[in-house]
Amino acid sequence: MQYHDNSLINSRLIKLNKLLELGIDPYPARFKRSSDIYTAIDKFSSNEIDDSENLNNTDKVTLAGRIMAIRSMGKAKFIDIRDFSETIQVLFRANVLEETFGLLEHLDIGDFIGATGHIMRTRTGQITLHGDEFTILCKGIRPLPEKFHGLKDTETRYRQRYLDLIANEDVIKTFTNRSKILNGIREFLNGRGFMEVETPVLVATPAGAHAKPFVTFHNSLDETLYLRIATELYLKRLIVGGFDKVYEIGRVFRNEGIDQDHNPEFTLLESYESYADYNDVMNMVESLVSELAIKINGKATINWDGHDIDLTPPWKRLSLKEEILNRSGIDLDDYPDDLSLTNKAKSLGMDIGDLENRGRLIDKILSQYVEPNLIQPTFIIDYPEIMSPLAKSHPQKVGYVERFEAFIAGMEIANSYSELNDPVIQRKRFEEQEEIREMYGDEELDRLDEDFLVAMELGMPPTGGLGMGIDRLVMLLVEQVSIRDAIIFPHMRSQK
RNA sequence: GGGCCGUUAGCUCAGAUGGUAGAGCACCUGACUUUUAAUCAGGGUGUCGUGGGUUCGAGCCCCGCACGGCCCA
Numbered sequence: 001m002q003y004h005d006n007s008l009i010n011s012r013l014i015k016l017n018k019l020l021e022l023g024i025d026p027y028p029a030r031f032k033r034s035s036d037i038y039t040a041i042d043k044f045s046s047n048e049i050d051d052s053e054n055l056n057n058t059d060k061v062t063l064a065g066r067i068m069a070i071r072s073m074g075k076a077k078f079i080d081i082r083d084f085s086e087t088i089q090v091l092f093r094a095n096v097l098e099e100t101f102g103l104l105e106h107l108d109i110g111d112f113i114g115a116t117g118h119i120m121r122t123r124t125g126q127i128t129l130h131g132d133e134f135t136i137l138c139k140g141i142r143p144l145p146e147k148f149h150g151l152k153d154t155e156t157r158y159r160q161r162y163l164d165l166i167a168n169e170d171v172i173k174t175f176t177n178r179s180k181i182l183n184g185i186r187e188f189l190n191g192r193g194f195m196e197v198e199t200p201v202l203v204a205t206p207a208g209a210h211a212k213p214f215v216t217f218h219n220s221l222d223e224t225l226y227l228r229i230a231t232e233l234y235l236k237r238l239i240v241g242g243f244d245k246v247y248e249i250g251r252v253f254r255n256e257g258i259d260q261d262h263n264p265e266f267t268l269l270e271s272y273e274s275y276a277d278y279n280d281v282m283n284m285v286e287s288l289v290s291e292l293a294i295k296i297n298g299k300a301t302i303n304w305d306g307h308d309i310d311l312t313p314p315w316k317r318l319s320l321k322e323e324i325l326n327r328s329g330i331d332l333d334d335y336p337d338d339l340s341l342t343n344k345a346k347s348l349g350m351d352i353g354d355l356e357n358r359g360r361l362i363d364k365i366l367s368q369y370v371e372p373n374l375i376q377p378t379f380i381i382d383y384p385e386i387m388s389p390l391a392k393s394h395p396q397k398v399g400y401v402e403r404f405e406a407f408i409a410g411m412e413i414a415n416s417y418s419e420l421n422d423p424v425i426q427r428k429r430f431e432e433q434e435e436i437r438e439m440y441g442d443e444e445l446d447r448l449d450e451d452f453l454v455a456m457e458l459g460m461p462p463t464g465g466l467g468m469g470i471d472r473l474v475m476l477l478v479e480q481v482s483i484r485d486a487i488i489f490p491h492m493r494s495q496k
Numbered sequence: 497g498g499g500c501c502g503u504u505a506g507c508u509c510a511g512a513u514g515g516u517a518g519a520g521c522a523c524c525u526g527a528c529u530u531u532u533a534a535u536c537a538g539g540g541u542g543u544c545g546u547g548g549g550u551u552c553g554a555g556c557c558c559c560g561c562a563c564g565g566c567c568c569a
Contacts, residue, residue, distance in 0.1 A: 007506095007523075008506050008522080008523055008541080009506085011523065012523095071531050071532060072528085072531090073528055073531060074527070076529035076530070076531075077529095078531050078532065080532080089531085089532070091530070108523090122531075123530050124530075124531080124532080126530085126531085126532070128530080128531095143506045143507080145506075146506080146507040146520090146521045147507090147521080148507090148508080148520085148522095149507065149508040149520090150507085152508065153503090153508090153564085155503090155563070155564045155565085156507095158564090159564095163507095351569065492564085493563070493564085495562090495563070
């Protein structure tokens, strides 16, 4: 990167050289603080006695942080420094610092300094570190975004998230909350006896979901590999292996478009609980989400994109067949084959090809007619078998499986079923998917994983499984409308 | 993939009808020992995303491209 022609960088480089000429190391290896800024202020406030003129009424503290503002008053300078905990104003006075006061001239907004002194209050009551000495901890040579208007340019915010974090405090809040959500999920599941595991990201068969995979290659094995699109089949292998309750919070990769609620890599929670069914999982999901909301926001309601959404259990549970009938007028059972359903959908004006497979059609009908209406948390239950090859058939509803998807704010946030554990039917379902894929050239259909079938053949207990998109959950809980504001480095096209 | 909008100083933005590129903050020079979006005086620091075209003349008009955003598929 060239910067010799940039005057703002130039003036900082000149200051840097001045410091070096004076024998000052602008990048010292270490610095000992007495505490973070928040702790120091907290301690000062709680011990404060009404004697602001006496600087020795508190212990000396040593604080450090990034310079966020400099207000120069001639022989006094006010410098705001910020660490992760808090911001504090530091007052440096010429008669206190003596000859080192001049060095302050070489500081800029964005530099890191450490300062030692007593905490006091100014005339206006501002808590201030009255600095006796200071140390330059890092001289920055590139200017920061302006403090008042912040950094707004979305492209810069996402590509250079560090600038976004420095300039926009609410972004720090968002990602702090994201971290709390992840912790909260782990506490919730661990508390219920689940064990966290890690399964392969590089896989020979990209199975367990309807999605196009990313392809890669292992040189020394001379083998094409894929980035996983789900963790399902490995986690169920672990249920076969005897773990009763497992979960994984991991990145999965789907080779699809990017929009407000899709990022090509995203964080997926999958959990599998032996001797549970999809009803148990529904109960778990609504408890988990509402408890997280309370943990993050102190209440179970959110305001998302203008909607007031109440996450308090129980959530509505509506059958897929009924909802599609109510919203689109289509009774799926009247159109049992691909062609008749294609024709029906076309007659409603849906933009589809001459012949589409039934699973894909139902998915489109669902997205177009049902999902946008599901603002309050809703479980849509009992999906057609043809679009759910890994789910157990419903004992009463022929052609349907025990599956649900959870929707909030029109977004799918979870997918779950009573896991299919009949190895003969499981093989048949996979073969069916393979046939449909070949017939329709639909690259997104699920794939047959032979080793997974071997595991099923050994026997898996009845199991309730769950997949939950964590980025979308974060979007809801931090009330952000774009997935890019819930992922700290969202995917962006490379710059040429 | 299609449509619309955007890209101007480090940041946030303004630039009717085509006629020497502007503001606030930041930055530079000076004043100021309790300021706090400090203040006061002075200074504009630019490949107007990019490549073509039209024109005496393009930030502005036309075409292509890149990147971003929104909507649609």
